Amino acid sequence: MRQPTHKLELLSPAREAAIGREAILHGADAVYIGGPSFGARHNAGNSLSDIAALSDFAHRYGAKIFVTLNTILHDNELEPARRLIHRLYDAGVDALIVQDMGILQMDIPPIDLHASTQCDIRSVEKARFLSEVGFSQIVLARELSLPQIAAIRDSIDANIEFFIHGALCVAYSGQCYISHAQTGRSANRGDCSQACRLPYTLKDEQGRVVAYEKHLLSLKDNDQSDNLTALIDAGVRSFKIEGRYKDMSYVKNITAYYRQRLDAILEQRPALCHASLGRTRHFFTPSPDKTFHRGSTDYFVRERQMDIGAFESPKFIGVPIGEVTAVAAEHLDVSVSETLHNGDGLNVQVKRDIVGLRANTVEARGEGRYRIWPNEMPPALATLRLPHPLNRNLDHDWQQALLKAPRRPETAFKRLGPASAADGHQRRRRQR
Incomplete structure (x- = not known):
């Protein structure tokens, strides 16, 4: 029997540990979450004790926990960041998602480093540099096409991570300075003012109003559900859902939706397998239309699209x-x-x-x-x-069905042994 040669990772967001646990129960192979500080989402931090408990929970299923430490660091933050990295390692965290290259020069434990989307990875040269300096996984820019992704895949050893669902920024990630220019709040410091979701009036050179109070910088949401097979063939191995500010219902629904879509592909591709253990049973029908979205677009993955704007409203109208x-x-x-x-x-x-x-x-x-x-x-x-x-x-009956937790039976894992034996994950005892 031919053994799988590539693992596909479904990577879900978590604003808090409780959402992270539900993401794993609904099929996530890995969860990314903010730590106590230095994560690029203001007010989405979590205590070390909560992260340690989430790591223990995830490892029972062979799933992994990635912590975001992806702000640009000031000089007086370098030592606190270094100490935090050691504590996250002791808490059992599997990888850090980072932006500041100064972390590479720190005395840190042997924890995997992932290059954040804030690194603005759009070229083969940038991807090759990050792979060669030690990043084990890199998050490519959302704006790339399939040929561009494949070209990067052919040039690096690091795993490729790509956003498949959620909010889109009007600017390249890590390269937007509107918030800082208008308010002094920096997106690269985790405090974006969401200027791209505000209404604007557009006038021509004669001062005539072309568009009045329209959300001219607001984009529709990313949806790559119809492009998963093509993304796999282009070299993507980690499929990332955006949303560290999203609520429990959103994460459960979207995770379950992509778990089912990826599982259907795995059924037909014996060379591919899950990156975690067990199977998830859902008691509801996942549907991206049922939870927050601004309309959908597959953006530039296939080709450049014209209809990408959510100009009327950035809100969820259903x-x-x-x-x-x-x-x-x-x-x-x-x-x-x-x-x-x-x-x-x-x-x-x-x-x-x-x-x-x-x-x-x-x-x-x-x-x-x-x-x-x-x-x-x-x-x-x-x-x-x-x-x-x-x-x-809001579909009340559907929401009630969503409240029922899926069963991801642990008995299957007991036959396979601990996560370290099943997928190479090296578990660490937390220091007390």
Whole structure:
């Protein structure tokens, strides 16, 4: 029987340890998470004790924990960063995701280093340099095409990591200075002000308004679900989901979605295998449309795309499901293509604003027709020109199914032995 020669890693984000555990239960082979400091996400840090507990949990499944230490460091932070790296190593962390090359000159333990997307890796030369100086995995820029990824693959020994889902920046990662210029808050220090999600008015050289209060720098979200096989063939081995600010539902849903998509490929490709142990059973149907997104694009992976902007709104408006047909003082009538439930979240666009409501009571009035009594009736609904398009951004019944934890049975791992025997992962005892 032919043995697998390449491991594919599904890499999920975690704002906190509890989300990291759920990511692993829903199929992640690895989780990346912020430590106590120096991670490029303000207010997404975690204590060493939480990271140690998450590492212990992950290693039961042969999964790995990567900690982000990917801000640019000031001189007075070098020694605190070095001490933190030693403590993360003792906590059982498998790798650090870094941007500052000064870390390479530090006296640090033998922990794997991954080059962050903040390193702006777009060329063969940059990738080769990072591979040769010791990075075991590099995160390529989101803007690259399949031929560009393949060219880098052919030139380096390091593993290639690539973002397959989540938010897109309008600038190259690590090269955006809008936030710092406008507010003094640096994205390279983990404190981006999200200037690209703000509304702007565009005028031509005569001062005439071309676009008024549009989100002209806001991009749709990345979605490479239809390009996974091509990315594998181009050399990607770690498939990264963006979202260290995302909530539990998002991480569970998107992780499960890509776990199923990758598993379908693994079924057909005996030379490929999971990077962790066991299999995940899901009790819901994963769907990227059900949790936060701004629309989707596969960006420039296949070819340069024109329709990449989320210019109307950077918010999550959900999916179109029908129309509002009548509005009364305390209720509204709708005609929809989906089954509605008590607790659903709905919204309409009124001029430039997204007006949302929560369905307190939903009453069927015929096929595809419902009367809805919201928790609170938004006054703006009285101004609608009917019929008016209606979106749903929270499916209550689907969310309830999402709350059920999948079972990733540990009995399978007991037959295989500890993670170190199964996948070469070297476990370390945490120093007390």
